[in-house]
Amino acid sequence: MPMMKYRWLWLAALLFVCTLVYWPAMHGPFLFDDFPNLAALSSISHVLSWRDLGIYLSQPRQFPGRPVAMLSFLLQKASWPDHPFPFRLVNVGVHLLNGVLVFALVRRVAPRWLSNLASSGAFERRADLVAILAAAAWLLNPIQLSGVVLIVQRMTLLMAMFTLLGMLAYLRGLLENTLPTWRRGAWMTLGLGACMLLAFLSKENGVLLPLYALVLDATVLRAEVRQLPLPLAWLRRLLIWPVVLFVLCFLLWILPAEWGHQGTRDFTVGQRLLTEPRILFNYLYKIFLPHFGHYGLYHDGYTVSRSLLSPWTTLPSLLILLSALVAALAGLRRWPLFALAVLWYLGGQILESSTITLELYFEHRNYVPLVGPMLALALAVARFPQGRLQRMARVLGGAWLLACGFTTWLSARAYTSEDSLALTWAHNQxxxxxxxxxxxxxxxxxxxxxxxxxxxxxxxxxxxxxxxxxxxxxxxxxxxxxxxxxxxxxxxxxxxxxxxxxxxxxxxxxxxxxxxxxxxxxxxxxxxxxxxxxxxxxxxxxxxxxxxxxxxxxxxxxxxxxxxxxxxxxxxxxxxxxxPNANIPRMEAKYLVSAGLYGQAIAVLRNTSYSRLPLLRRLLVNDRAINAADISQIESLQLQSTSTRAGKTD
Known part of the structure; x- marks a missing residue:
């Protein structure tokens, strides 16, 4: 059966298999970070005005608060907090859509890498094969499980969706040399501008979209970048380099302030930087050697590296990681697929696995970084010459995909109930x-x-x-x-x-x-x-x-x-x-009113320090107007109370 002719049938079959693999987890409970993050759904009873929407979106303390993801949860407010199934159904749906986007991304890139194949038919068949293999490896890998079934990680899923859409739009502008220059520029701006903004507003990792584009450009798309007209070449630089440099400078800027300071963690930034190489290799071990029981949410027991030799794996992990990075940078021309896999993966981890003092270990951090290695592996397999080596690679690849799918299915079954999850995670962690x-x-x-x-x-x-x-x-x-x-x-x-x-x-x-x-x-x-x-x-x-x-x-x-x-x-x-929380002064006023201290209640609301409220709250909600309305009600109650007392005196 010609692969090219039935590519969409193969893709549909892959999506169906992925749905079956994830289905056991669909009726699982809300878990872990779902509760504090989705609690914002209880902050309002309904959305009848912009004020209601602002109150809901301003619940996160940090700016900008991931509003795109928060809006997606709001659409399912009726299912909170008793029905996790509809939330998880949307998550799996977005994961499947992202799989289609990975297929489209690889299908767009593959022809440039396979363009020297003699036969156009072979060329097209291999491009389709590369795309299916990469999408399957990415969709079915068990390390993706927690990023899909943990409902709050829809933030990661939506960030990935806009990142992949942005890459596709950017590549259309970069590779479609038959389009007018202005249209190519519009596509590039749409991809690295608008889509990056939407990805960032879903989760902060979305700011890495230009970095992913830079990695592709520097490895498998070097020739296409050199052929850009001068205006597009400058537009590309303006869309990529300021953002990449900003991210790198930010990570370096916070390093001196955080160095040696533990804060709320049981490790310092220096210890975090020593520990993360070991964690990255642990991720890769789980990715390429799937085995049941080692995937889940709770990894807070992971041993922190207190020095280069404690534990002993710290120094080797750090040296191997640095060597791989140096080799990738030095081998951009000689080993482009190796460079693509290393730089995409490490670039995707740069925010959550470096100087920002987040928790050490979460599997969902691999969701987008995994795209690069899967793309590189699929391209490498497709370039194997016809013969025994290619057949062996296909057999091994097929067996590995089966192991990934089976492990993901087994792991998903643990999510069917809280009891099975608790037993599995406690035993394995x-x-x-x-x-x-x-x-x-x-x-x-x-x-x-x-x-x-x-x-x-x-x-x-x-x-x-x-x-x-x-x-x-x-x-x-x-x-x-x-x-x-x-x-x-x-x-x-x-x-x-x-x-x-x-x-x-x-x-x-x-x-x-x-x-x-x-x-x-x-x-x-x-x-x-x-x-x-x-x-x-x-x-x-x-x-x-x-x-x-x-x-x-x-x-x-x-x-x-x-x-x-x-x-x-x-x-x-x-x-x-x-x-600071805008409801606290109102609670004070409520207690004072209940004690008949109307004047003090009014004074509390009038003297509220609005400048102390989080920036997001100040931008989205007019708390002065809310307090002013409350003051009017209290003044009315005070007047009624005064009239009542005067009537009793008479």
Whole structure:
């Protein structure tokens, strides 16, 4: 069957197989980062005005807030938080679309690399074969799984979609030399301008689109770049180099400020730079040697490189990585496919795996970087001469694709329920505090408190400075009825110096609710307050605005429960000081109004410091107008109250 004639049938079959591979995960639960990121859907009940839309889009603290991805979630608001299936269905659909775009991208590039083949028929067949192979290798690789089934990673999926669309538009302008110059320039601008902006507004990695274009131009498209008319050559430079240089300068600019500073991580930037080469090789190991059980969300137990020799694999990994980079740069002409694979992959990792102090390890960071190596491998296979070597390459490639698809399917089956996920991840990631905590949570929900306690105790011995584990231990002890004052005293002492952990901070809310319910004799509201104050005294939490704001916010609820209005107002003010939120002054005003202190409530709203609000909030929401409307309502209530008192006096 001629490949060229049935290319779309082959592509449709590939998409169908990919859908079957991912289908077991479709009914899985919301997970991990889904909850804090999609919680913005609960910030509004409906969207009836631009103000409602602005309130929703301004929920992220950082500018610009990934609005394209956030808008896609808003379209599915009716399914939150009870129905993850529609969200995941869209994710898989976008993944399939991206597979089509990878096919189109490779099909566009392949003819330039295969142009010296003698027969035009062979030329076309091999170009189609290259595109199908690359798309299949990219779509079915198991390392893509978490980027697709973790719902919040639609941000990555949409970023990839606009990146691939941008590459296709740019290549149309670069390669279609029959078009007028102005149209070619328009296509290039659309690709590296408009599409890059949309990719960036989906996720910040979208800014790397010009870097990907530069890698293609410098490796397999060098001749086409040299043939550009002078105006297009300059336009290309203006579209690529300023962005690439900006990214590189930004990464270097933040390095001195972050060097040696741990912040909320248990590693410094220097240690991160030593660790990431090992992680990149671990990614590549998972990509090219698929095996069930090693793919998932929780890799917080990955060993940090504290020096060049600790662990011993640090120095070899760093040297091999640097050698590959130097060889790729030096071999742009001699080994263009090798250079394409190395530079595209490393370039795609440059933001999330370098000087920005993000978490160390996430598999979804390979989503777009994987395109380059798959393209290079497919082109290399297609250039093999007819004969035994080519047949062997095709057999090995087919077997590898089958292994990838089967491993992805097996891994997707683990997502069918939270219980299967918890068991799989806890078994395969014994050093991950998150994986062990997740298993303990599932055991707790099934009423297996003793088993949950055993899991937490075992994990705590591995991670004695993990706040989340320490707080969860006390929580389960409460439920078992075995908590003593001595346990609380030990926890209080540990919280004063324990390492920062977001789970520990968030664990204070269920602890407060447990204390308020009186279900645990040892954990009283007063003992909870002591624990909360211990975390606030810990510099790792006190100096983190979000953490300190959260803990002061929890403390305000404690004050409300004790009927202490002054302390509740004070804690809300501390919350706003640490983590400004436009709703905090309104909560203050609400409490003051309920106490009949109308004048103070009005003063709080009038004196709100709007300049402290995040930039995104100030741009999208007119909080002055909202507060002004609230002031008018309070003044009306004050007038009614005055009239009522005057009537009673008469």
């Amino acid at each position: 014994p050093d991950s505090a998150r994986a062990q905590t997740y298993l303990a949570e599932r055991l707790y929900k099934h009423g297996q408190l003793n088993a949950a306690m055993q899991v937490l105790n075992h994990a705590a011995r591995r991670h004695p400075n993990n706040a989340s584990l320490a707080i969860n231990q006390v929580f389960v002890q409460c439920k078992l009825g075995s908590l003593t004052q001595a346990d609380l005293d030990r926890l209080d002492a540990r919280l004063l110096t324990i390492h920062f952990d977001q789970g520990g901070m968030e664990g204070m809310e269920p602890m407060r609710l447990l204390a308020d319910d009186g279900q645990c004799p040892a954990l009283t509201p007063q003992s909870w307050l002591k624990l909360n104050d211990a975390l606030l005294a810990n510099p790792a939490y006190r100096n983190n605005g979000v953490a300190a704001g959260y803990l002061h916010y929890q403390k305000h609820y404690w004050a409300v429960g004790q009927g202490n209005l002054d302390l509740a107002i004070h804690e809300l003010q501390a919350t706003y000081q640490n983590d």
